[in-house]
Amino acid sequence: MEFLTPDVPDDIRALAAPGFRNIYSWNIGQRNLFGTETLCGDWRGTLLIVAEHFAPDDVIDRRIAAGENNPYRHDPNFETNRRICELLTANGKPTSVSGADRLVCGSLYVSACFFLREGTGASETLPNGWQAGSTKVLNFVIEKMTNIEIIACLGKISFNFVLKKYGIKGNWRNQLNDRKPTVVFDPILNRKIKIYAHSHPGRRGTNMRLSGATHSERIAAIDEDWRIMLASQESPPRAVSIVRRPAVKAALVADRITLDHEARGRRRLAMTADGGLAFLLDLPRPANLSDGDALALDDGRLVEVRAAEEELIEITAGTPLRLAKIAWHLGNRHTPAEVTEEAIYVAPDHVLVEMVRGLGGATRQVKRPFRPEQGAYHGHDHG
Secondary structure: OOOOOOOOOHHHHHHHOOOOOOOOOOOOOOOOOOOOOOOOEOOOOOEEEEEOOOOOHHHHHHHHHOOOOOOOOOOOOOHHHHHHHHHHHHOOOOOOOOOOOOOOOOEEEOHHHOOOOOOOOOOOOOOOOHHHHHHHHHHHHHHHOOOOOEEEEEOHHHHHHHHHHOOOOOOHHHHHHHOOOEEEEEOOOOEEEEEEEEOOOOHHHHOOOOOOOOHHHHHHHHHHHHHHHHHOOOOOOEEEEEEOHHHOOHHHEEEEEEEOOOHHHOOEEEEEOOOOOEEEEEOOOOOOOOOOOEEEEOOOOEEEEEEOEEEEEEEEOOOHHHHHHHHHHHHHOOOOEEEOOOOEEEOOOHHHHHHHHHOOOEEEEEEEEOOOOOOOOOOOOOO
């Protein structure tokens, strides 16, 4: 199974050293630094979920004793995992405990920001030094999760821990009841992030949600907590200009989008990039996008354009003159065509195929990106 975990620096990888009891598991043969990324691992998403523990350490000990290759794997039978999937799916970020759609669900679940608790069960005791190691991982995650807008903190410990990163304090219970975020400015990402307080969605956390309430009332309250949080997300960013390929800076590329030639000529359209980033194409005039160009979003990020492969007809001829005559007839029909030194490419059309063959040309079906000529009077834009 392949994951999209970014390259991990040595100081964070070292946290998984044998004998260091934490859940930063660097499993042999798998790029799986974070314990539950198979459940919910969209690094290009907008929502980061931070829980205050991964699993009781006796569960991990039993897996290690049994010789499991991946003792830090997420467990689809855990109530927390099931509930997180339910809450995400109900609010437009579909995923499942089997890990389906984990790379495009718009969320990253990083319960692995905390070391394993000591003792059996959900002990409140955390080992010495947990904050230093966890802070390294949290910083790494936020730096690499470039589209992040919201951090959902499951439990009081995780809430206080995330706030401490930004040098502030908050009251978990008050903010949980108010359902209002703490807004911080992240200097690395150069933008604001909303931090929400939540109850842990497992049984123990659910029981802490409302004093004196029934279980169903507590479940309903948590459902509403998540609905309000995800409804608060910013409207999709707008793509307002074009950056030509030579000027595209890789560090600013947040996602990539694969478009056919028709879509590369649109002016206004709701789009979703290959990695899940949603945005509104909102250019002042119809685009003229080439492979490797980028769309500049109004928040400073770039979406790199890839030209999709399309079913095309390749037209060739025995001499340059014959190919030029075929090109003239195609132009007379105002047929969108890509002209190269050796061939002409057009969209599949049996009438054109018969015409070309009648003019002495040859045709064959191919699959390649389509870059038709724009015409002498087509408007130009400048990135």
